[in-house]
Amino acid sequence: MAVGTFPGERASLGHKLTSSISSVTSTFTQQPLSRPANLYRPLFGEVIPLCELYSIANVVVFPSSSQSSALQNPSQPYSQHNGIESTGFRSTPPSPFIEALQTIGLGSPSWSASAISVFTIVLPTTNGYVTRSDFLQLRLQDFPYKILRTHEPLRPLQKYSATCPAPGPVTSEHDLATLVESAAGVVQWEDLPTSISFVDLEIYRTGLTEELRDRLHNAPWLSSTPISRQRVALIRGRPNITAGGPVYRVAKALGLALVIVDEEGHWLQADTEENKMHREAFLVTDMTEDAGVVDRIIQSIVSYPLPIHGVFTLSDNFFVAVAQVAEALGLPTSPVAAFETSVDKYRSRLLQNVPGQTARVHNVRELESLLASGGNQQAEFIPRFPLIVKPTKGWSSECVSKVNNLADLATAVQKATSRHGSAAVIEPFFDGPEMDVNFVLLDGEILFSEIADEPPCDADSSAATVHSTFSPEALTLPSALPAQEQNIAKSTLRDILVNLGFCTGVFHVEARMVSSTFEYRKQDGVIDLVLKHAKSLPESGAECKLIEINARPPGYRVTVPTRHTYGVDYFAAHMLAAAGDKNRLRLTTRPYSHVLGDNTNDSKRGAQYWSRLVYIPAPAAGTVQWPSKLAPCEELKRRRPDLADKIVLGVDYCVPGDKVDLYTDGARTYVAHLLVVNRESRRDVIRLGEEVQKAFTIDIDGSISSKTEISDGETDVDPDAEGCE
Incomplete structure (x- = not known):
């Protein structure tokens, strides 16, 4: 990444730059002589009040040098003044700051003399209890500056005592070491070249700080009240680690003990060390869908020697049964009648x-x-x-x-x-743009909601036949519908949910916007939602029509992209709602604060980029092969490095030897999905998605097939099956 042209750079940097450069240059030139004698690498540290919730300390560590002349002209590259050999610092006494970094696994055992290292120390401003231990990993995912390592020492539910250093430069290495030791997290960024000028270095530091503010300022890491340790039971464990991993990992990060209730022979049943990393216990239960399944699940739960505080499922055909279990055990749930309506x-x-x-x-x-x-x-x-x-x-x-x-x-x-x-x-058949509308509700209040657009599929065509499918073709976030129509959709669907009895939890609702002012049309080579021509504008107002209600997070394929795009984890919200942890449910649903482009409309606020979820259908029936020994998603990134850095997520569903059909139960069979992103424009991300779809290849029975037409989708009920037999 070229310094000074980082993604998401704000126009406001310009007017901040002059004073910032003057300040840092003054600090650089005035402070070197006051540093401790044992400092063998020039550095600059500064504590910055990021927001009410956090302070940060940005630390820049320069190559070894006994000269400070590089600091006299901030417009010249540092390397012009660095004449010290790379081994010149090795015989000097140890640095307390660098020792502190290396103790936590950051830094390098053999520091380069040709690069500048940058670290950020994250310091919550108040005492509290850790809501989730992987908070930084969640909030910093797909950060526009490359991260080398992240250190998060906090355990879930642990009490954290805040350190509140005074804002301004920190010239004592001992003080910096103390900040590292007391930090909630430390980030090591990718090294910068010594050819960078101090002007560009300050642009980098300012941009880094602004980006951190967008990700952290409204997202509390800590709860002001103690968090009790709870245990939740997942009814029907995921069939494989690909789809189950995000669920198991977030339960661990939340400090929730996870118990799996499922059939004899499930892969998580064996008490191996690896399985113990994913769950606390496995309760073997006959899951036959008959009149006795509820009683059998209840018996398994009540026979477990430790208390279980909530039950949940991700399988549509068990929604009613799990609600009946929760109701019988007095655990948090929506009314059974609401689930009975939603699944019918x-x-x-x-x-x-x-x-x-x-x-x-x-x-x-x-x-x-x-x-x-x-x-x-x-x-x-x-x-x-x-x-x-x-x-x-x-x-x-x-x-x-x-x-x-x-x-x-x-x-x-x-x-x-x-x-x-x-x-x-x-x-x-409701004619209009199709949407996925996802909600996190707490007592009827919308804590978080998003709308994703589904472009027209085969069956939407005027030439569609009874054999055409409604398999979704792709998913684009955030929605391009006008704010007024998005508000109509959210209000209409939220009222339906609440009136039905769904007041708390995560809900994935599919709908269409009838009489929308927008339509899908090809413009500038891209098919996307655009304003209708004046003669085609509807006479009546837009109306949201429900397609179906899913009382759960969207499928694995969509839940993970939402976490990347907005920083909101539906699996975490789903489990916290099941456990009745309303405080953490509220804290865990704070999206980023980014505003895409120059659009300040609230409907676009919160996404860090435009994203396009690309579904790859099986191009032929047969047996999957990997002639290159690489999985197709990885092979694509190796073959097309120009696309690789735009793909933030790629998941293959099949391994060599798997058999695939073109269709499964009347819907397309899928072999992979990929998430592509762009920070510049929605049209650019759609173009990228189409390019990825065309470039993706998979070998089926020795014939390498490429996707040349758009016809792919998502299976929500059991996304773990991933399309392969």
Whole structure:
């Protein structure tokens, strides 16, 4: 990264620079002679009050030199004045500051004489109790300046006593060492070249400080009140470490003891040292979905010798059962009736129903009877095309069909009723931009909410047939819809949730904006949401139409990108809600404070960049191979280094030998997902996403296939299966 052109650089730096450079130059030139005799590497430290919650100390360590002449002209590079050999400092007495760094694993055992090292010491300003031990890792992810190492010594729930150093330069190495020893965290940044001028060095330090402020100023690391140690039970552990890892790691960071309740033979059952890192215990339970499953889960939990303070699940087909378990044990939960409505697509559709537009049938024969009766059996149902037909019990886009004529209606019903043995719901097709709207609620209050845009999929096309799929094609964050329409969506869907009984927890809601002023159209080579032409603007106001409610975080594929984009961890919020920890639930839902571009609209506030989640569907059916011995995501980054630094996340679902089909239960089968980001513009991130999709290759049965058309998506109910058989 070129110093002075770092991503997210603010225009405000210019007017701050003159005084800042003058100040630091004065400090550099006046302080060297007062440093302790044992200082063998010139350095500069400064304590900065970052915000009400934190102070930081930025420390710059220069190469070994006995001269201070480099500090006389801040516009010249440091290397012009550095004539000391790289080994010249080795015989000098040890430095207390550098010893303190090396004690915690930072710095280098053999310091380079050709680079400048930079450290930031993070110091909370008040005493408190640690809300999560990986706080810095979360808040600093994808930082625009490269991080070499991060030291976070605090344990979850530990009491921290604040150190409050006075603002200003710190010239004593002993004082700096004391700050390191008392810090909540220390960050070592990538070394800077000695060719950097002091002007650019000050630009770097100022930008670093501004970026830290955007990430930390509204996010408390500490709770003012003690946090009791709690234990939560996950009903149905994740099938693999890829999808389960983010859940297990955050439970550990939160100080939550995690107990897994699942079938005999689950991979987390064995009491190995590795499994003990992920969970406290495994309770073998018959999870057959019958009338007795609730009692069996309750028996497993009450027989455990230690108290369990909350239960939760990430599997849609266990929502009702887990709510019944929580209710029976007196643990935090939403009403069972709310879950029963949310998992039934017919009942949830009726929450916004217009009479005569929705029907439910169990088979084709019942459909024929309904049509023959003129709809009198179900509020005079009269089919108005296009329609949507989907299973009443289901998830993602499995067996969902768009029907444009009466002849295809029976085909769609047959497909829907064959999945999960459930009835089919027939409902209107709502034409408008599709959205994922995610909420974290506390007693009905929105603590955090975001909207992500889903571009049109195969079934949205005017030429779509009953065989076209609704498999999502991609996901772009944050939304491009106008603020007014985003507010309509959030208000409408929040009211539906609360009226249903969902007042606290994490909720993933899918919806469409009908009569939106925006539409997907190709402009400047990019298909994205843009303002409709004047003659196409709707006469009526925009209206948000619910598609489905998922009373859980979005699938693994979306939850992790949200953590990267906004700094909000849905898995953490989900577990804290289950445990009834309202204080930490509130503290853990603070997004970043970035404002993208020059847009100061609140709907764009909080995302550190535009991000595009790229789904990769299986391009062919067959057996997966890795001829290069590299996983496809890694192979792509090696082959295309121009894209590698734009990909912050790449997850392959398949390993050599896995068999894949083009479709699984009527939806596309996926082999990978990648998250690409851009700090400049939404259009740029969409272009990047399309380039990544085209460049991705996977070898299936010896034929290397590349994705050349956009048709990919996300499976929410059990994202751990990841598409491979």
